Amino acid sequence: MSTERILLEHGGGGLLSHELVTEVFLPLFSNACLDRLEDSAVVTLEGRKFCFTTDSYVIDPIFFPGGNIGSLAVHGTINDLSVCGGIPLMLSAGFILEEGFPMEDLKQITRSMAEAAKTAGVSIVTGDTKVVARGAADGLFINTSGIGMIEYPQPLSVDSIQPGDAVLVSGTLGDHGATVLCRRRELGLSSGIRSDSAPLNGLISSILAASQHIHCMRDPTRGGLGAILAEIAGQSGFSITIQESELPVRDEVKGVCEILGFDPFFLANEGKVAVFCAPADADRILATLRNHEYGRDAKIIGSVGERNGGGLIMQTIIGGSRxxxxxxxELVPRIC
Structure with a gap:
């Protein structure tokens, strides 16, 4: 490890997160499911394929335009199942509450969780509650786990990516990260940006029905689209070339990033999916995405090259490459 103690950056989805997983957890927990390092574990039970995932939410602030920690937890777990080709079936919810947390806030958060689960067609079937002393936590943390059933005939995995694959993204980048930045007390920025937090199971099921040649999907949360594409390039060994001119970013998000010195390519999203597919199906998948409420701004942003270890390459607007x-x-700590 490059550090002797845990830093906030270890939770950011970047290089330090990668080191934490590969140098501390993987050597001890290694198994066929975990070693794939996908958003969900894929297992086969009695001839049926299922996916299983878990995630913890520590976002600050817990309420933000477009959602709160509760709806975010439900959406995030549904999306992790969906990008592995899973049909989300059921969730668990665990709450760590700090003494003194307002009861009305807890009721509002749990109502939003119930509404988010109902909208996505899943049930919260089990859970747990713990209370810690005042000062031992920051209000409320939530852990959610989920189980889904996989019916898509092809494995959706980094291992399935092929040379020539098209790379698509379902919408504008950095909406969630910019929203949380604007709500941080110490910044006090005013903006009309809203988080893109949303359940993507309906959107993803529509593109899986439209094509049998989708190879891999990821939801670009911590570290944004840039982090997950760089990670996929490293895992697969393929070069991936992205066209900067094709990256969809709202003007409001660009403005916040210009003020604060951030890059929307690396800001978190909570309602977007990146798709790798056969080039012949790219236009059909793009049309299907754009026909869904959560995919109106979808774009084809790049392609997969040869297995040459070239990494992630950005073709810049001014004509160069990097x-x-x-x-x-972590650009923005405690973003989810």
């Missing part, structure tokens, strides 16, 4: 590496740490 290699994009995993970010060292």
């Amino acid at each position: 290699v994009v590496d995993l970010p060292l740490g």
Whole structure:
């Protein structure tokens, strides 16, 4: 490890997160499911394929335009199942509450969780509650786990990516990260940006029905689209070339990033999916995405090259190119 103690950046989805997983957890927990390092574990039980995932949410602030920690937890778990080709079936919810947390806030958060689960067609079937002393936590943390059933005939995995694959993204980048930045007390920025937090199971099921040649999907949360594409390039060994001119970013998000010195390519999203597919199906998948409420701004942004270890390459707007590496740490701590 490059550090002797845990830093906030270890939770950011960048290089330090990668080191934490590969140098601390993987050597001890290694198994066929975990070693794939996908958003969900894929297992086969009695001839049926299922996916299983878990995630914890520590976002600050817990309420933000477009959602709160509760709806975010439900959406995030549904999306992790969906990008592995899973049909989400059921969730668990665990709450770590700090003494003194307002009861009305808890009721509002749990109502939003119930509404988010109902909208996505899943049930919260089990859970747990713990209370810690005042000062031992920051209000409320939530852990959610989920189980889904996989019916898509092809494995959706980094291992399935092929040379020539098209790379698509379902919509504008950085909406969630910019929203949380604007709500941080110490920044006090005013903006009309809203988080893109949303359940993607309906959107994803529509593109899976439209094509039998989708090879891999990821939801670009911590570290943004840039981090997950750099990670996929490293895992697969393929070069991936992205056209900067094709990256969809709202003007409001660009404005916040210009003020604060951030890059929307590396800001978190909570309602977007990146898709790798056969080039012949790219236009059909793009049309299907754009026909869904959560995919109106979808774009084809790049393609997969040869297995030459070239990494993630950005073709810039001014005509040059540069290699994009995993970010060292976390641009915005506690983003989800």
